[in-house]
Amino acid sequence: MKRLWGLFLAFVMVLGLITGCTNTGNMEPEPTQPDGTETQQPETTPSGIKDPEVEYKDTIVYVTNTDQNVLDGQMNNTNETILRTIYNGLVKLDPETGEMIPDLAESYSVSEDGCVWTFNLRKDVYFHNGKQLTSADVKASYDRLLDKDNPVRYTSTMGIIASCDVIDEFTVTLSTAEPMAAFIPNLLHRANLILDKDYIEKYGTELGLTTESVNGTGPYKLVSWSQGEEMVFEANEKYYAGMPLTNNLIVQVIDNATSRAIALETGECDIADTIAAEDITRFENLEDVKILGFNYIGTHVYQFNCSTEHMSDVRLRQAVVYAVNTEEIVNVLYSSKGETVCTAPLSPGVWGYSDMGEIPYNPDKAKQLMTEAGHPDGFDITICIRTSYDKAQESAEMMVQQLAKVGINASIEIVESAVWSEACTSTYPGEKMSWDMFLTGQAPATCDADGMRRYYTTETAGTNANNYGWYSNERVDELLAAGAKEMDETKRKEIYEEIMHIIWAEDPAGIWINNRLAFFGTTDSVSGFQVDVRKAPDFSKVLIVAD
Template identity: 30%
Template structure:
């Protein structure tokens, strides 16, 4: 990308004349709706953490590219044993953490052992469940031994939850002063306002083209629109007001970047709380929901209906929307069969994103039509994490799961929606031990069918990536294969 950029420099200098100064913008202000609770991607579930730190500050042994493929990260290559149990990672030479210390095999051992420890707070601890041991063979070689073959192991190591941390890092430092190996160094955090990143002058790879980047948090969609129009924000990779996209598209000052995400947006149900512990009740809720009305009303048409927890752009996706088609009469009959002919009342706790707040009002109205009353509570993100995700104190909630290929969360009975199906758990164990692509595909399709038939959650739509940016900005991701606002390849084209 830098080589393509050089002719632009030369051309601009010629146009301005000898001795003229050429001013290329090297800073950017990016908008975000949700501020992270802290900055440790290995110790929290909030997507807003990875938005800031993934690739920009922290890197893993492998990483996701813009197209979703898994490519080398801090490990420049690896060997896999014939039995699929041994992974030997060869680390890049000369990589330093932002504090100047060397990144080596001891840091990898520390990071993976910490993530899989019994007292680990890693939100995706299951990614590391198959690891039996991690050993430093020398300063730049790490041997990871698995307890069973794991077909998705390199994929798992690309998640933000698997980034490599410095061995001497403390919990407080990880949360407030991240010290990674990425192309940007953490600058400062004005809580409630913005986070600043600065270019890492000692980066081991291709340096960032931006000198600095500021992520400014604007939770209100109207304020986000005003900030873009005024030029206070240069880009909003996930713009929270889809009703304004047509206006931006018609304005030559802006480019509208619409792509796909890994975000399965669901009406999550507490499977351990009566009467939601009854599959008939969950099925009734699923049939009471008009997905297209939610997509049109809350997202202004942006979104793809889903009938299970899987991304429609994935080649293994099965369209199961027909199993939970909009059928209010069927919903009422199911409630009656469950012994609730007059319906019931439950809570609907909504996090800040507009898809949740707007979608929640629509869903509450749809459920009311079949006799289900909802007590709506709007929560800030930290409250939602405390009450819903960690405390499991809810009946219904709406959230978009933006982690890649995360159907495995349904194998964890302690996960916030508390689905406990031993058959599904056994199927995920089989998947983890399967390396043959065709067999993995068949298992994934079966997994989708199981959770759809159990009506674990109300499956709504795949979240679209609706971005708006100054038309001169290049390098922003069109799609979101992971929860990242990757700024490492972003630049201005004047």
């Protein structure tokens, strides 16, 4: 059943991007076209309802652009695609409404002083191995996360939490040293996905690296994992929200967008993520493929590695910013699918966003700054990309051509995900993260401007496990710490506006390119597929009509 892509695009352009995490879900076309005729709608049953007269497939085949580096939310730095299929947190985002709702906790409350949060756990939650979830698992998860002597990737990110304490078998508290405005949003971060206490003790730092070391409470349980190729899951019969409607889930890794589109078109898969603009246009004329567009809080950014010889000089970073025409890049590569030029280091869908305005393309200004920095004839830089990002190579090539006009000789290095993950654990500047710039995606899992704290707080633990570009600005550090706890909303927004001004232009941390939308392709027989604003899919209500 054909989707009318042109109408959807018009809908996006009229409404613009979301202004908060409450506007999420499938952006369906309006029921009528501009000429008054009706748009064709899919002939599927409502999400979550099986028609007894219809035969459904027992397996979802989903193709994605990259594998996970580890199936442990405290260590994973890949994306939100799979983790929430396996694990749950105390709270979650509702993919249909975008509202934050209880998950493993059936309710929660806060003390009068705003420092102690009490969570009452559900009593009907079981791990995939049949063990019941209790407060002991929650405490073990947070004790591991908050252990500064043996830090995991997100120990510093979640440092606003002081401790986790058990009240009884199904009640825990999380405490902070002082009231924190960003406390509950921070619980949406993948680091807060709850692990099995026994598995923490058994597998230690190896947890999440192999099939046998993965044990969650989510809708699907991992059966096998051929890393870099395929994951196989089966439905969790004891899932507290009800057993998923489709028994099996196969996730296949296909990093090339064209190959993913072909897999969808030929029926080799049921759902494909990160559909490229040219494939969206092509699929518009196919009867058995539909395109689903979801709001997304992600951006593409070419981040600076501030530890290299040239990028450690703010004048040369500013020169690169002025020498790159982001509007041209977006118009050529992304605008056809409704994506827009970034006007801040955050997507408009993140709380705390302020419009910084587009930085004008100004090659003369770039040359002036290069001369001031002692490089009037230019300099050499390297740009790292992973082709799993939409139009990564094309955008990098356009950037290389633009930089060449002011004498900056840029070379592109394409790396595999494993090489990138290794570079993100450098123990000193330049050890593994040697590139001057690198393309990455930023989408604060908290849906809050406090998410910048992870990317730009000066690293003190000796690695770049979160601040990949070794960015360091004393004023930014002060403001990020203040913003996390400021309880006055107006003052808090002013704090983040100053932060964004600094990392956008004054002491730039990168070049933000496009505000992204999340596009998925499905066969026409698929219904019930939902994705939240962090691009985390929910497979539990998916139904696929058999051929």
